[in-house]
Amino acid sequence: MSDLSAHPDNLAALEERLRQDLSWLELPAKSWVPARDVDGQPVVDVVVIGGGMAGLVASGMLKRLGVANHLVLDKAAAGQEGPWVTFARMRTLRSPKQLTGPAMGLPALTFRAYYEARFGREAWVALDRAPRRIWMDYLIWYRKVLDLPVRNGVSVDNILPRADGMLDIACSEGGAKKTIVARHVVLATGRDGLGGPFVPAIAGSMDRKYWAHTADEIDFAALRGKRVGVIGAGASAMDNAASALEAGAARLDMFVRRKTLPAINKFTGIGSQGVVHGFAGLPDEWKWRFLSYAMSQQTPPPRPSVLRVSAFEQAHLHLESPIDALRQEGDHIVVTTPRGSYPVDFLIFGTGFKIDLANRPELASFEPHIRLWRDRFPTPAGMENVELEGSPDLGDAFEFLERVPGSCPALSKIHCFNFPATLSHGKLTGDIPAISEGADRLVRGIVRSLFVEDRETHFANLQAFDTPELIGDEWAADDAEALSELSSQRN
Incomplete structure (x- = not known):
């Protein structure tokens, strides 16, 4: 991590401003969800699995709307959540620096406010994009200033439905096993949250x-x-190619199926609040049409990443070179393409991720019941796409839906707040630009569900509320009739 002491006074001042902003907005809201327990064990209203950016903003929004009784679980050590200081290997983020991301509409919570507090206004003006490690520092600060309830070193082994409609979350922590009873679970598990890395x-x-x-x-x-x-x-x-070259690789061969590298990021070109809030309202055929087209065009690698590789004379780009065969010869691999064969000592697959619910043991009890888009919508001719066909069909609050209605009601309590939600909701869960809007939609849906489910308790509280607004001395003393009637109303 970077040195956090560059401008400690400025950062302290920013934190004070954030506290003032929250106070003026009366945030976070007071806790309002009735407490529950099962066999003497307290029930957690919402458990968020994953303490990366998506998990943090989901937690921040839950706290903001008064769902104080929630937990965020992450298997990584504190400061290692998400990809930023683990397998992400870019120098800077790919998103423009000014995007407000997880700030939830609070200026003092933006990356810009944080960066300027640490390094000054001139440094912000000179900055191209957010350095990856400083972005991680920002997320660590975000968690601290919002006082979010993250527990590190906790692995979720299984999620099981309960007869009472709640969920058992089987966890491992420090070699010990524990079960948490929760009313809702949010899967903030990133790009591979419903599957894993794809390797041919x-x-x-x-x-x-x-x-x-x-x-x-x-x-x-x-x-x-x-x-x-x-x-x-x-x-x-x-x-990854750049990282190998910078580490001193003698030769780098990059194999690409296409005739040319894609040059245009299509979704960036239509980015707007219309897309953020309107995509979920599109008819099914239009959702499919938008994403099928964008995915077929592919997303180009960032220009700085390409220049980082092409700066090395020992880097070689092989276009129109799909892999025909791989064979191991002694201590190396021979890669065969239509254009030739290439010996390599080490091979890195930059082949992305796949949706594969069977690859997620924690969802084993639910996988047969989860409705996918292939169950909802017949794939249009000429627009076949395995990733879209295997995407989960989600409800308004990112909740899973049942393949067969009534077969697994507990699915409505599990919310898919990760990349595979894109076909149902648009790009609200996997990238920086609209993550706050996604968290707002998610948490408002959970809040609605919690309130509706507890309606009897809330109605009883309504009936029991007896704090008077009028106490009997508001009217002139010579109007005895008014006073008498007011007294009778109070009694």
Whole structure:
């Protein structure tokens, strides 16, 4: 992490301003959800799984709307949540620096406010994009100033439906097993939250020590003087290629199926509040049409990432070079494409992620019941897309829906606040730009569900409320009739 003491007084002043802003807005709202317990164990209203950016803003919004009894669980150590200081290998974020991201509409909570407090206005003006590690520092600060209830070092092993309509969350923490009873669960589990890294089957015959996926831990120092191959040319592929070159790789071969690298990020071109708030209202065929087209065009790698690779003369880009075969020869792999064969000492798959619910053991009890888009909508001819077909069909609050109505009611208590929600809700969960709007939609839906479910308690509280507004001395003393009637009303 970066030095947090650059401008400590300015950061302290920013935190004071944030406290004042929250006070003026009467935030966070008072806690209002009735407490519950099961067999003497307190019930947690909402458990958020994942303490990265999406999990933090979901927690911030829950706290903001008065759902104080919630937890955020993350298996990573504090400060290691999400990809930013683990498998993300870009120098800077790919998003423009001015995007407000998880700030929830609070100016003092934006990355810009944080960066200027630490480094000054001139440094902000000179900045191109947010440095990746300073972005992580910002998220750590965000968690601290909002006092979010994150518990690190906790792995979620299983989620199970209960007969009373709630959920059991089986966890491991420090070698001990524990079960948390929750009313709602939010899966803020990132790009691979409903599956995992995608590696083509052709890799299966290769010794695992000779290859990795971009999401894996990679010892780049060990690649010094080696021949390295990278399959794919997306952002992560470029960043991993650059990391290998900067570590001293002797040669880098990048294999790409396309004739040219994609140059235009289509969704960036239509980014607007209309897309953020309107996409979910599109008819099914239009949702599919938008995303099928955008995905077929592909997202280009950021220009700085490409320049970072092309700056090395030992880097070689092979276009129109799909992988025909991989074979292991002694201590290296031979990559065969229509354009030739290339020996590499280590191969990195920049082949993205896949949706595969069967790959998520914590969802094993629910997987057979989860409705997918292939169950909802017939794929249009010429627009076949495995990722879209396997995307979950989600409700208004990102909740899973049942494939067969009535087969698993507890699904409505599990909310998919990660990248595979895109087809149902648009890009509100996997990227920085609209993450606050996504969290607002998520939490308002959870709040509605909690209130409706507890309606009897809230009605009883309404009936029991007896704090008087008028106490009998508001009218002139000579109007005895008015006083008498007021007294009778109070009694």
